[in-house]
Ligand SMILES: Nc1nc2c(ncn2[C@@H]2O[C@H](COP(=O)(O)OP(=O)(O)OP(=O)(O)O)[C@@H](O)[C@H]2O)c(=O)[nH]1
């Protein structure tokens with residue numbers, strides 16, 4: 001397994017770590033399971049704070065994996081209880097972060113397999129594709145679905161994002177059962193290690 005350490009929480013773009021390493025960004029709506037994804041893939045398993053209350057991660061969190069690349073947990077979007085001005089602030093911040101960061105190797109966009117992509121998911125997908133950032137969707141929480149529902153969820157997702165190919169840039173995942181872990185680690189290792 002890949003060793004991970006927390007580096008820092010970034011609140012301002014001038015606080016970004018200076019070391020020139022590839023960056024993997026992790027995006028998705030609030031409470032989708034981004035921090036759990038990090039904890040499930042890497043060791044120690046509780047490096048990222050998770051919560052059943054949405055809006056837990058309110059900073060750009062830098063993790064260093066195997067001293068080779070950064071995994072960056074972005075604040076979740078679309079959390080209704082956060083004020084509009086705070087939401088707008090973070091949205092701009094994430095967009096500026098992605099635009100200014102020349103080291104982004106690729107993105108994982110987490111989408112809850114139980115729900116259709118939201119307008120903000122579609123916006124994130126557009127945003128990343130427009131910038132030619134290699135883009136992967138992780139359809140997660142599949143432990144909550146039956147096999148037939150997983151298949152339906154996958155089909156539905158592809159109607160939104162036809163560029164996705166299962167096993168290539170689309171992964172099924174559960175932080176609870178560990179389904180998909182191996183494939184995702186293999187994918188990352190092939191690109192970064
Ligand atoms: N059943 C199930 N629950 C999950 C899974 N991944 C995350 N969760 C739960 O979803 C909730 C949110 O998880 P987090 O990892 O904190 O989500 P996040 O995307 O980091 O949330 P923010 O930091 O608020 O943006 C927690 O209650 C987790 O236990 C999964 O694969 N399966």
Ligand SMILES: [Mg+2]
Nearest residue numbers: 034035056057
């Ligand atoms: Mg989080």
